[in-house]
Amino acid sequence: MKNKFFVLLLSFILxxxxxxxxTNQSKLGGSTDDKTLTIAQGADxxxxxxxxxxxxxxxxIHTNMFDYLxxxxxxxxxxxxxxxxxxxxxxxxxxxxxxxxVKFHNGDxxxxxxxxxxxxxxxxxxxxxxxxxYVQIKEVKVVDDYTVDIITNQPEPVLLNRVSRxxxxxxxxxxxxxxGWDYFLKHPIGTGPYQFVEWNKGxxxxxxxxxxxxxxxxxxxKLIFRVIPxxxxxxxxxxxxxxxxxxxxxPEDWDRINKNDQTYVAKSPSQRVxxxxxxxxxxxxxxxxxxxxxxxxxxxxxxxxxxxxxxxxTLTRTxxxxxxxxxxxxxxxxxxxxxxxxxxxxxxxxxxxxxxLHLSAPSGRYLKDKExxxxxxxxxxxxxxxxxxxxxxxxxxxxxxxxxSFNELFLIGFGNxxxxxxxxxxxxxxxxxxxxxxxxxxxxxRLLEKAEHNMNSDSRNKExxxxxxxxxxxxxxxxxxxxxxxxGVKKNIKFxxxxxxxxxxxxxxxx
Amino acid sequence: MNYLIKNxxxxxPVLILITIIVFxxxxxxxxxxxxxLPETATHADRVALTKAxxxxxxxxxxxxxxxxxxxxxxxxxxxxxxxxxxxxxxxRMPATITLAFAAMGIALLISxxxxxxxxxxxxxxxxxxxxxxxVLGKAMPNFWLGIMLILVFAEILNILPxxxxxxxxxxxxPAITLGTGIAAQITRLVRSSMLEILNMDYIRTARxxxxxxxxxxxxxxFRNALIPVxxxxxxxxxxxxxxxxxxxxxxxxxxxxxxxxxxxxxxxMAVVQAATFIIAIFVILSNLLADVLYRYLDPRxxxx
Numbered sequence: 001m002k003n004k005f006f007v008l009l010l011s012f013i014l015x016x017x018x019x020x021x022x023t024n025q026s027k028l029g030g031s032t033d034d035k036t037l038t039i040a041q042g043a044d045x046x047x048x049x050x051x052x053x054x055x056x057x058x059x060x061i062h063t064n065m066f067d068y069l070x071x072x073x074x075x076x077x078x079x080x081x082x083x084x085x086x087x088x089x090x091x092x093x094x095x096x097x098x099x100x101x102v103k104f105h106n107g108d109x110x111x112x113x114x115x116x117x118x119x120x121x122x123x124x125x126x127x128x129x130x131x132x133x134y135v136q137i138k139e140v141k142v143v144d145d146y147t148v149d150i151i152t153n154q155p156e157p158v159l160l161n162r163v164s165r166x167x168x169x170x171x172x173x174x175x176x177x178x179x180g181w182d183y184f185l186k187h188p189i190g191t192g193p194y195q196f197v198e199w200n201k202g203x204x205x206x207x208x209x210x211x212x213x214x215x216x217x218x219x220x221x222k223l224i225f226r227v228i229p230x231x232x233x234x235x236x237x238x239x240x241x242x243x244x245x246x247x248x249x250x251p252e253d254w255d256r257i258n259k260n261d262q263t264y265v266a267k268s269p270s271q272r273v274x275x276x277x278x279x280x281x282x283x284x285x286x287x288x289x290x291x292x293x294x295x296x297x298x299x300x301x302x303x304x305x306x307x308x309x310x311x312x313x314t315l316t317r318t319x320x321x322x323x324x325x326x327x328x329x330x331x332x333x334x335x336x337x338x339x340x341x342x343x344x345x346x347x348x349x350x351x352x353x354x355x356x357l358h359l360s361a362p363s364g365r366y367l368k369d370k371e372x373x374x375x376x377x378x379x380x381x382x383x384x385x386x387x388x389x390x391x392x393x394x395x396x397x398x399x400x401x402x403x404x405s406f407n408e409l410f411l412i413g414f415g416n417x418x419x420x421x422x423x424x425x426x427x428x429x430x431x432x433x434x435x436x437x438x439x440x441x442x443x444x445x446r447l448l449e450k451a452e453h454n455m456n457s458d459s460r461n462k463e464x465x466x467x468x469x470x471x472x473x474x475x476x477x478x479x480x481x482x483x484x485x486x487x488g489v490k491k492n493i494k495f496x497x498x499x500x501x502x503x504x505x506x507x508x509x510x511x
Numbered sequence: 512m513n514y515l516i517k518n519x520x521x522x523x524p525v526l527i528l529i530t531i532i533v534f535x536x537x538x539x540x541x542x543x544x545x546x547x548l549p550e551t552a553t554h555a556d557r558v559a560l561t562k563a564x565x566x567x568x569x570x571x572x573x574x575x576x577x578x579x580x581x582x583x584x585x586x587x588x589x590x591x592x593x594x595x596x597x598x599x600x601x602x603r604m605p606a607t608i609t610l611a612f613a614a615m616g617i618a619l620l621i622s623x624x625x626x627x628x629x630x631x632x633x634x635x636x637x638x639x640x641x642x643x644x645x646v647l648g649k650a651m652p653n654f655w656l657g658i659m660l661i662l663v664f665a666e667i668l669n670i671l672p673x674x675x676x677x678x679x680x681x682x683x684x685p686a687i688t689l690g691t692g693i694a695a696q697i698t699r700l701v702r703s704s705m706l707e708i709l710n711m712d713y714i715r716t717a718r719x720x721x722x723x724x725x726x727x728x729x730x731x732x733f734r735n736a737l738i739p740v741x742x743x744x745x746x747x748x749x750x751x752x753x754x755x756x757x758x759x760x761x762x763x764x765x766x767x768x769x770x771x772x773x774x775x776x777x778x779x780m781a782v783v784q785a786a787t788f789i790i791a792i793f794v795i796l797s798n799l800l801a802d803v804l805y806r807y808l809d810p811r812x813x814x815x
Contacts, residue, residue, distance in 0.1 A: 044773070047592055054547065127563055129547055132556045185594075201602060202765030202773075203676055228674055228763040229773070236661045237673045395541025395778050402545040402557055432553070 035221035037493075037505055040234045040243040044202055044227040048188040051122040051167045054129040056415065057247070059166040060503040061205055061225050066169025066190035069096055069115065070160050074507055076323045076419065076499050078160055082110065082170055082191065091155040091455055092138075098146040102214045104172045105189035105196070112148045116140040117173035119150065119163070130167035133418075137162075155453040157460055158325070158420045165417045165500075193218040193506055202227055219506050238263055238488045245495055245508070246488040250367065251310045257488040267312050268497045270485040273319045273424075274366065274413040276359075276376070276478040279406070281438040285357055286408045290349035292475040295409070297342035298383040301335045301480050304375050308368045312484035318468045319414070319424040321482050323499045325457070326421030326464030331472055342383045354384035358407035361389070362397040366413045367483060373411050404435035413483065417500065421464035422452055428476055439476035515799070522795045526788070530581070533787045534574050542566070543590050543778035564590065577784070586788070587781030591774070596781035600767065600789055606676060607766035610758070611751045613682050614689035615744065621694040623740075626701025630709065631728060641698065648695030653754055657688040657761040674763040685762040689754045693747055700743055704736040738808045745801035749794050 045061050046053035053059070063071075069083040083096040102110040122128050123137040136156055141149040152159060162168070169190060176184045188196050193215060194207035205225045209218035226243060228234040235253040238246040239260050249257065254265045278295070280287045286295070305313045314321075318331040346352065359380075361373030370391055377387035387409075392400065400406055416423045426432055429448050433439040444467050451463035471477065485497040494509045544561050561567055565576065580587060586596040629641040664684060665673040672681050708714065709732055717727045755768035763769070767786060774782040 049593060052593055126559060132548070132552045200676075200765060201599075202606075202769050203763070226675060226763070227765070229769065230674075230761050230763070232658055233661060233674045233761055233763060236666050237675075240665050240669055240673050242673060242675075393541070395543070395546055395776075398545035399542040402542075402554075 034510065036224065037220045037222070037245075037508060038224040038226060038243045039245045039247065039503060040226045040228045040237055041247045042227075042229055042231070042234065045199065045205055045225070048185050048196075048199075049128075050169045050171065051125075051128040051130045054166070056166070056417070056501045060501060061207075062169055062190075063192070063502045064194040064207055064223060064505050065188065065192045065196060066171070067102075067192050068164045068168045069098075069170070070164045072164055072419070072500060072502075074496075074498060078164060081164075082115075086160070088455070089149065092152050093149050094152075094156075094159055095143070095147065095149050098148065099214060100146055102191050103212050104175065104191055105210060105212075106172070106175060107212075108172055108174050110170065110172075110191050111145045112142040113145075114170050114173045115148045116142050117176070118169075118171045121171075122167055133162065133165075133167065155455050157453065157455050157457065158418060158422060161325070161418050161420050165419070194220075194223055197222075216506075219509060223505050235488055238490070241490070244490045244493050247485075247497075247503075249486055249488045251308070251312070251486075253488070254310060254486070262491050264489055264491060265486060266489045266495055266497060267484045267486045269314055269321070269323075269499060270483050270497070270501060271321070271324075271415045271417070271419075271499060272366070272413045272483045273316060273321060274313075274372065274411065274480045274483060275319065276409050276411055276480065277406070277427075277437055278475055278478060279408050279437055280440075280476060284408055285351070285355050288349045289474070290345045291351065291355070292478070294342040294345040294349070294383065295380065295385065296475055296478045297336055297338045297345070298385065299376055299379050299478070299480070300337045300339075302337070304372055305481050308371050308375070309481075309483070312486055313481040314484075316479050316482050317472045319416075319477065319479055320421040320464065320468060324416065324419050324421060324424065326451070326461045326468075328465040328468040330465075331468055339379075339383050346384055351384070354386060356386040356388065357409060358388045358390060359409040359411065360397070360400065360406050361391055361411035362394050363391040365394040365397065369411065369413075372480075376411070406436075415501075419500065421461075421468075422448075425464070425467060425471070428471060433476065437476040439474065441470060441474055444470045444474070515803070518799055518802070522799075525795065526791055527578075529791045530578070530784065530788060531574065533784055534577060535570065537775075537778065537780050537783050538570065538573075541778050543780065546777055547590060581788075586785035589774075589779050589782045591777055591779045591782070596785040599782055600770065600785045603765065603767045603770045604789070606764060607752075607755050607759070607768060609682065610685055610689060610755060610764060610766060611748075613686035614693065614751060614754070615747065617686050617690035618694035618697055619744075621690070622697035623701055625694075626698045627705055627728065627733060629698065629702045630705035633706065642702070645695040645698045648691045648698075651691065653688055653692070653757040654761055656691060657684070657758060660684045660688060661761075674761070676763075676765055681762075681764075685758050685764050688761070689751065689758045692754065693750060696747075697740060697743065701736060701740055704739050705732060708732045708736050738805070741808060742801045742805040745797050745804060748797035752790055752793070 041057050043057050046055050046058045050062055050066060067082045069081060070078050070086070071081040073079050082099055082102065084099050085097045087095050089095050098112060098115065104110060119134065119137055119140045122130055122134040125131060136152050136154065137150060138153045139151045141151060143149055150159060172189055175189060193210055193213045195210045197206040197208050199205045204227065207223040209221050228237060231250050231253065234246040235249055235257065237243045238257065241262065257263045257265050278286050278292050285291055301315050305311060305315065314333060315335040316332050317334045318328050320327045321332055322329060359373060359377055361369055363370040373389060373391065377389045380387050401412065425448055427436065428439055428444065430440060430445050447463045447467040451460045451467070454460040454463065485501060487495065487497050489495045492511050494511050544557055544564065544566065548556055548560060565573065577587065588594065589596050589599055592599055625641050629638045632638050661673050661684065664671045671683055675681055714727060714731055717731045755766055756772055758764065759766045759768035760772055771783065771786045774786065
C-alpha cells in the first residue's frame with residue numbers, strides 16, 4: 001500500500017514538472033528595454049497568407065513586415081513606398097517605377113517579378129478571401145526589372161487605393177517558388193522595416209528590426225504583438241506596465257486608464273460608421289419616405305454618443321467621412337433630431353395612432369451594439385413607433401445579412417479599407433440593394449455608375465458628393481455616428497490610432 | 512485486461528454520438544461564409560466560397576464526408592488558418608495540460624491538509640471555517656476570481672504578471688483560478704472520507720494499542736481515506752477542461768480553451784470538431800483511468 005501511493009505521488013510530481021518545462025521557454029513578458037515596443041490586441045493574427053485573412057488586426061502586424069507599392073502616411077496621404085513614382089498611361093494602365101536596391105529579409109533583391117507574382121496571385125485565385133477586392137486587375141506586365149504596368153479590366157480610378165491596403169504587401173516570388181508556400185507561411189519574409197522572429201500562436205508575435213531596411217532606420221529593436229482577448233486583462237496589463245499600448249479598450253476602462261499617472265487614453269476616428277439600413281420594399285411601412293424621415297428625426301444620436309461612448313464618436317449623415325475620396329463634408333459632423341416633427345410626419349403618413357416595425361441588431365460585434373439598439377428602440381417608442389427588437393449573435397446576424405432577410409430596420413457598421421466612396425456606397429447601387437433595402441433612385445444610380453469608372457478625380461468626387469446628398473434625403477441608410485478607435489497608451493509613448501487602423505511601429509515614438 | 516478492452520469498445524459509440532452532436536450544433540448556429548468574406552463581397556462570391564468549403568451539400572452528406580476523412584485521421588482544414596485542424600489543436604495541448612496539472616497540484620496542496628484538519632477537528636471553529644470556505648470556493652465563478660486575482664496580485668501588489676505565458680510565474684494566477692473550485696470539492700471529500708474512517712474499528716484498535724496520534728492519522732486513516740480521493744481526481748478532467756475555457760480567456764493563456772472559444776466565435780468548424788473530439792477522448796480515457804486506479808488501490812474490487 002505504502003509503495004503504491006509513493007509511486008503515484010512521485011509520478012504526479014514528475015508529470016507536473018515535465019509539462020511545466022515544456023512550455024517554459026525563455027520568453028520574457030512585456031517590455032524589457034526602451035527599444036522594445038509591446039502592443040496588445042484582442043485577437044490573434046490569422047495567418048501570414050496576406051491574401052487570405054481579410055482581417056484588420058492581422059494586417060496591422062503585416063504592415064511592419066511587408067511593404068506596399070504605395071503607402072499611406074499618418075495623415076492618410078499616399079506616399080511612395082516600393083514604387084517611387086507612378087503614371088496613368090491610359091484609362092486601363094498605370095505604370096509604376098520601382099525602388100532599386102531593396103532587399104527581402106533573406107537578402108534576395110526586390111524586382112518587378114515580385115510585384116507581378118503577388119498581385120496576380122490574389123487577382124486570379126478565386127479561393128483567396130481578398131480576391132473580390134483585386135479581381136479588377138487583369139494583368140501585371142513586367143516592363144523591365146524596375147518597371148511594371150498594372151492593367152485593369154475597366155478604367156480604375158481607385159487603383160492606388162487598392163494597392164495600398166490589406167493584401168497588397170509584396171511577397172518574395174523567388175523565395176516562395178524555391179521553398180514552397182508552406183515554408184513561407186512558417187518563415188515569412190518581406191521587405192519591411194521589421195522581420196519575423198517567432199509566432200507563438202494564441203500568445204504573441206515577435207518581430208525585430210531589419211538592419212537592411214531601405215528607408216530610415218527602424219525606431220525599435222523589437223516589436224511584440226501580444227494576444228489578450230479579455231478587455232479587462234488587456235487594460236490590467238497596460239496599468240501594470242507590461243504592455244505599452246492596449247488596443248480597443250472599452251469606455252468602462254477609460255477612467256481607470258486616465259487616472260493612472262503612467263497611462264492615457266488615445267482616441268481618434270475610425271472608418272466604421274454605424275447606421276440603420278432601412279427597407280423600402282413596396283408594402284413595408286418604411287416604403288413611405290415620411291416614415292423613414294420620422295425614424296431619422298426621432299433618434300437622438302448625440303445622446304447615444306454621449307451616454308454610451310462617452311463622446312468618443314462623431315455624428316455624421318454620410319458614410320463617406322473625411323480621409324476618403326469623395327467625402328461630402330457638408331454632411332459630416334451633422335445630425336438631425338426633432339421628435340415633434342417626427343410625430344407630425346407619422347401623422348401625415350397616416351400613422352397617427354402609431355405603428356410597429358422590426359429592428360435587428362448584432363450583439364457583441366460592435367462596441368455597445370446591443371445597448372445602442374435598445375436606446376434607438378426606446379427613442380422610436382417615444383414618437384409612437386413600436387419596435388420589436390431582435391438581437392442576434394454575430395454569426396447569425398451576418399448570415400441573415402447575406403441572405404438579405406431582415407425586416408424594416410437593421411443596425412450595422414461597416415469599415416472601409418479602400419478609403420474611397422465607391423466602397424462605402426456600393427451597397428446602394430440598385431443591383432446590390434435589391435432585396436436588402438430595395439433602394440431605387442435612378443438619379444443616384446446614374447451618379448454611382450458614372451463615378452465608379454470616372455478617371456477625372458474632381459468630377460468623380462463631385463458625383464459622389466451629390467449622390468450622398470440624395471442618399472441622405474432618401475434614407476435607404478440612416479447614418480448615425482462614426483466610432484472612434486480607442487487605445488490605452490503608456491505616458492512615455494506617443495501614439496494616435498490611425499484612420500485605417502494599421503499600426504506602423506515607426507509612427508510610434510517615445511516622448 | 513478484458514475489462515479495459517470492453518470499456519474502450521463501449522466508448523466508440525459515445526465518440527460517434529459526440530461527433531454528430533458537435534457537427535450539427537456548429538452548423539445550425541451560424542454560417543462561416545459571411546464571417547469570412549469582406550462585407551462588400553457580392554452574392555456570387557458567397558456562393559462560390561460556400562461551394563468551395565463544401566457547405567452546399569445536405570448535412571448528412573457533409574457528415575458522411577467528415578466521418579470518412581476522420582477514419583483516415585484527417586480532421587479537415589481550418590477555415591480561419593487554412594491549415595489542417597489537428598496540428599492546430601495539438602499545438603495548443605501542452606499549454607492546457609500544463610495549466611490543468613498545475614491547477615490540480617494547487618488544488619491538492621490546499622485541499623488535503625485542510626480536509627484532514629477539518630475532519631480531525633470536527634465541529635470546531637476551524638472546521639466550520641474550512642467548510643464555509645470550501646462552499647465559497649465552489650460557488651465563486653472562475654471569471655470573477657480571475658479578475659480579482661489580477662487586480663490584487665498584478666495591478667495593486669504588482670508581484671505577479673497579469674497574463675500571458677512563458678515563465679512559471681505566469682502559471683500561478685491561472686492555476687489558482689482554475690484550482691480553487693476543485694480544491695473546494697476535494698476538501699469536502701477528504702473531510703467526509705476521513706470522518707468515516709476515523710470511526711472504524713481498526714482506528715480505535717490503533718489508538719488503544721498506544722500509537723502516537725500522528726501515526727494513527729497518517730498511516731492508518733489518511734492512506735485509506737485517500738482511495739476515493741485519488742479516483743475523484745481522475746474524474747475532474749471535464750471540470751478542468753470546462754474551466755480552461757474561461758481561465759485561458761481571462762489570462763490570455765495560449766491553450767486549447769482559448770482556441771476553442773475563438774473558433775466557435777468565427778465558426779471555424781474543423782477546429783471546433785477536432786478540439787471537441789480530442790477533449791472527448793481525454794475525458795473517456797480519464798474516466799477509464801479512474802476506474803483502473805480504484806481497482807488498483809483497493810484490491811478487494813476485482814475486474815468483472
